[in-house]
Amino acid sequence: MPTLNKNQVTSTSVLQVDITSAQTMLIISGIAIPEYATPANDGNTYLTPFTVDLGVYALEVLQSSVTVGLCDITSNNGAFQFSADEATVSLGGNGKVSLTLNLQVLGQSTLHRFSYQVVLLVKPAASKVKGSIKWNQDLWDLAQTSQGIPSSLKNQLTIAIVKLIPPPPGELGGSQETVKTGHCDTFTHAAHSGTCEAGFEIDGVPFGETLSVQVLTGSDFKAPSVDFLTVVQTSGPSSFELTPEHSSVTCDFLITTVTQPK
Amino acid sequence: MTDYYQPLHNIAPAFSGPPTDVPLTFAGAIPTWPPTSYAPLYIPVAGPSPYNSLVLVRTVISGTTGSGPSTQGMAFDLTTNFVFPGYDFRNAGEIAFRHSSIVYADMFQATEELNFDFDQTQVNSGFFSDTGNWTISVNFFGQISGAQNPGEISMRWRMWSWILCYLPPAANLSPP
Structure with missing residues (x-):
């Protein structure tokens, strides 16, 4: 069955609405571009199912309602028929939500685009990236406070979740885009070993994207000359790529120094 | 207004006419009847912050166009009867909202055999007009040719728009 991925849809938008702590409403709209043409102008109606990857994830779909409609159609001189119907929503094994529908075309005709709007009540899938960052107190001697974490920690350590975008075919490199940032929410200073350790937990990390974690340090960290x-x-x-089945990942880091080559 | 199929002869003939080599021009607006809007549906929601309401707005709009050899392209605005409570265009930028909207065709009728390309390509944006009415901007392209006689086609679109926003608790949510 042909599957339309995120590069074959346009005008997409997703609303995420909190209903209760255990239920979320998702409203997903877009225009899919199947470019479905009749193979022959022989008086027959041609039918094919299409699937649209909606780009959202859930643990369970509790309710769903789907609207589909024609958007862009072309026909040349003669009898024609277009339809987009029998639309259903399904939840894949990886927690990915898909829309499936039938397209029918008759005559010398092409169904270029159709609109869809999917309203879902779901049990949301929660994602998390967590970990720790250690450094020797010689790099930044941050004293432990009796109440909470030191306020300066937030300015000095930023955790960035970045999306890795591969290069076009035949090219080298690629790029990256920050999709989420967070800060450390725990801190300990082990005086006997001279080690500082900060912990972080970042919720709401996107599913289905190739991601990595980067740690950015502030100017209070000082390296020897x-x-x-x-x-x-x-x-x-x-x-890594998170799915509702594998919704959490742990990454630990060490801030250290490297001697500059002479 | 009643929302049902209208026979062709009842459609305003603003853009019907004989085939022509001169591209038809639509002076910034698609030929339409006044849109039929349904009463907005207001749904209280728990969030996410700062939003407290989900508003469902539905509109039906119809139009007729004549035949011509050139592709017609335009962006047009679908204005609805959802008026943001207490809207003041001077503070329009302060309204926090998000939306998810579609426009699709649900009726297409031609007077005779025609070559046609009927193309509503994308939903550009959603915004509140100067009068506070929820409005969707849509791109449209169309081409009709091949008619031996004056021909025209009529179309009807439906628009569904879900708007996540913050509505003041005392807002008057009665439809106009």
Whole structure:
């Protein structure tokens, strides 16, 4: 069955509405571009099912309502028929929600585009990226406070969840886009070992994207004069894709120094 | 207004006419009857913050066009009867809202055999007009040709728009 991915839809929008703590309403609208043409102008009606990847994830679909309609059709001199109907919503094994419908075309005709609007009541899937960041107090001697975490921690450590965008075919490189940022919410200073450790948990990380975690340090971190600071990932995947089944990942980091080559 | 199929002869003939080599021009607006709007549906929601309401707005709009050899392209605005309570255009930028909207064809009729390309390509944006009415901007392209006699086609579109916004608790939500 032909599946239309996110590159074959336009005018897409998703509303996420909180109904209760356990139920979320998702309203997904868009225009799909199947470019479905009759293989022959022989008086027969041609029918094919199409699937649209809606780009949303859920643990369970509790209720759904679908509207589809014609958007862009072309026909040349003669009898014609177009239809987009029998639309249904399904939840895949990976928690991905899809729209399936039948397209019918008669005559020398093409159904280029159709509109869809899907209203779902779902049990939402929660995602999380968590981990820790350690450094030697020589780099930034941050004293532990008796109440909560030090206020300066937020300005000095930023955790960025970045989406990795591969290069076009035949090209090198690629790019990245920050999809979520967060800060540390725990802090400990082990005086006996001279080690500082901050922990983070970031919720609401997008599903279905190739992501990685980056740690950005502030100017309070100081490296010895001949060295420069670097952040090394010590555990966890360097890149990952979250799904409702695998909705959490842990990545740990170490802020350290590297001696500049002479 | 009644929302049902209208025979062709009842449609305003503003843009019907014989085939022509001169591209038809639509002076910034698609030929239409006044749109039929349904009463907005107001749904209280828990969030996300700062939103407290989900508003469903539905509109039906129809039009007729004559035949011509050139592709007609335009952006037009579908204005609805959902008026944001207490709207003041001087503070329009302060209204926080998000929306998810579609426009689709649900009726298409031709007077004779025609070559046609009927194309509502995308929903550009949603916004509140100067009078506070919820409005959707849509791109449309159309081409009709091949008629031996003066021909025309009529079309009807439906628009569904869900708007997530914050409505003051004391807002008068009665439809106009």
